[in-house]
Amino acid sequence: MATAVSTATVTTRSRSSPRTKSSSSKTPSKGVATTSTTQTCNEASQIENDFFWTYTEEPHRTRRRAIIQAHPDVLKLCGPEPLTKYIVFGVVATQFVAAYLLRNSSFFSPAFLLTAYIVGATANQNLFLAIHEISHNLAFKSPALNRTLALLANLPIAIPYSASFRPYHLTHHKSLGVDGIDVDLPTSLEALFLNSVAGKTFFCTCQILFYALRPMFVLQLPLGPLHFANIAVQVAFDVALVKFFGWMPLAYLILSSFLAGSLHPCAGHFIAEHYVFEGAGTLRSHTTAKATADTKKQSQRTSASKSDKLPVKAPSPAETYSYYGPLNFFTYNVGYHNEHHDFPAVPWSRLPALHEAAREYYEDLPCHRSWCGVMWYFITDPKVGLWNRVKREAGSGGRLVGGLTRAEDNGE
Numbered sequence: 001m002a003t004a005v006s007t008a009t010v011t012t013r014s015r016s017s018p019r020t021k022s023s024s025s026k027t028p029s030k031g032v033a034t035t036s037t038t039q040t041c042n043e044a045s046q047i048e049n050d051f052f053w054t055y056t057e058e059p060h061r062t063r064r065r066a067i068i069q070a071h072p073d074v075l076k077l078c079g080p081e082p083l084t085k086y087i088v089f090g091v092v093a094t095q096f097v098a099a100y101l102l103r104n105s106s107f108f109s110p111a112f113l114l115t116a117y118i119v120g121a122t123a124n125q126n127l128f129l130a131i132h133e134i135s136h137n138l139a140f141k142s143p144a145l146n147r148t149l150a151l152l153a154n155l156p157i158a159i160p161y162s163a164s165f166r167p168y169h170l171t172h173h174k175s176l177g178v179d180g181i182d183v184d185l186p187t188s189l190e191a192l193f194l195n196s197v198a199g200k201t202f203f204c205t206c207q208i209l210f211y212a213l214r215p216m217f218v219l220q221l222p223l224g225p226l227h228f229a230n231i232a233v234q235v236a237f238d239v240a241l242v243k244f245f246g247w248m249p250l251a252y253l254i255l256s257s258f259l260a261g262s263l264h265p266c267a268g269h270f271i272a273e274h275y276v277f278e279g280a281g282t283l284r285s286h287t288t289a290k291a292t293a294d295t296k297k298q299s300q301r302t303s304a305s306k307s308d309k310l311p312v313k314a315p316s317p318a319e320t321y322s323y324y325g326p327l328n329f330f331t332y333n334v335g336y337h338n339e340h341h342d343f344p345a346v347p348w349s350r351l352p353a354l355h356e357a358a359r360e361y362y363e364d365l366p367c368h369r370s371w372c373g374v375m376w377y378f379i380t381d382p383k384v385g386l387w388n389r390v391k392r393e394a395g396s397g398g399r400l401v402g403g404l405t406r407a408e409d410n411g412e
C-alpha cells in the first residue's frame with residue numbers, strides 16, 4: 001500500500017541571497033549554483049529569484065496508481081463525454097451570432113467592448129477548454145472526429161490554434177515541469193524581467209501572447225498535415241468573414257480571444273493550475289474550507305482509508321492546484337486540475353465524481369477558491385510570481401509527445 005511522502009526534495013538555485021534558508025541536504029547537480037537548500041513548503045515559498053527545482057517524479061502518476069488500487073471503479077469514469085460536441089456547437093453558434101450582430105459597431109463602442117469582454121471572452125475561454133478536452137480525445141471515440149471537432153471549435157478563436165495546442169499540451173502532461181519541454185513553464189528571462197507588480201500585471205494582461213509565443217523560443221515541434229489543415233480552414237473562415245461582413249466580426253473574435261487570456265475571471269485558471277501559491281492569501285485546504293459540509297461524509301469513511309490506505313502526498317511545495325469554485329461551470333471543470341492530471345482520460349463531466357470517489361486523496365491538498373483572488377495575489381503578493389514554479393531539469397526523464405506516438409493518439 002502506498003505510503004505518505006512528507007519529505008520535500010525541492011531545492012532552490014539562488015543567484016541572490018535567499019531570505020530563508022534551511023540546512024542543505026542535497027548535492028546540486030550539474031549547473032546548480034552553490035547555494036542549495038532543502039525546503040519545507042512554507043520556507044520554499046519565501047525564496048526569491050529562482051524556481052523550485054525538484055528531483056522527484058511528478059506526483060500524478062504515483063497518485064493515479066494509488067487511487068486505482070484503492071478505488072478500481074474510477075476507471076469506469078474514463079471515456080468520451082457525448083455532451084461536449086453539443087456544447088461546442090452552441091458556443092460556436094453564439095459567437096457567430098454575436099460577431100454578426102456587431103458587424104456595424106465601432107471598435108471602441110461600449111456595446112462592442114462589453115460584449116467582447118463578457119460574452120466573447122467567456123465563450124472563447126470555453127472553446128480553449130473544449131479544445132483541451134478534445135485534445136485528450138474526450139468528445140468522440142474516433143481520433144479523426146475529435147480532430148475535426150477541434151477545427152470547428154477553433155473557428156471563433158480566429159487564430160489557428162487547436163493543432164499546435166495538442167502536442168504541447170500532451171507533452172505538458174507527460175513531462176510536467178521539465179525545463180525546456182513543458183512550455184507551460186515560464187522561462188528565467190520572463191521571470192527575471194516580470195518580477196514586479198507592473199511586470200506581473202503585464203504578464204496577466206497578455207497571458208495569451210506569452211502562451212502563444214513561448215513555444216517558439218523554448219521548444220519547436222514539427223508541423224504536420226493537421227497543422228496545415230488547421231491553418232487552411234481558419235484562414236478560409238477569416239477571409240470569408242471579412243468578405244461578407246466586413247472587419248468588425250473578425251475584430252470581435254480576435255478581441256474575444258485576447259480578453260479570454262487576459263485580466264478576465266476565467267483566465268485565472270492559467271495561473272491557478274501550477275504556480276506555487278503556498279503562503280498566499282487565496283489558498284485554502286479543501287478540508288478546512290468545506291469542514292462543516294464534509295463532517296458527515298468524513299465520519300462515514302472506513303477506518304481502513306484512514307490507516308493503512310493513506311493517500312499519497314506529493315512533496316512540497318505542491319505543483320498542481322485545483323479550484324472548486326463556480327467558474328468551473330463555464331470552463332469544462334478545468335479547475336479540477338489535480339484530478340485531471342491524475343486521470344486525463346476522465347472527461348470534464350465526471351471529474352467531480354472522480355473527486356468524490358477518491359476524496360481522501362484530494363481533500364487535504366491545497367486548492368484555490370477564487371480565480372480572481374488568484375490573479376490578485378499573483379500580481380500583488382511579493383512572495384508569488386513567475387519564479388513560483390516547480391521545475392525538473394531537462395533530461396530528468398521528461399517525455400516528448402510531439403510526434404505521432406501511441407500516447408498522443410490516445411490523448412493520454
Ligand SMILES: [Zn+2]
Pocket residue numbers: 172273274337341
Ligand atoms: Zn496542467
Ligand SMILES: [Zn+2]
Pocket residue numbers: 132136169173340344
Ligand atoms: Zn490536459
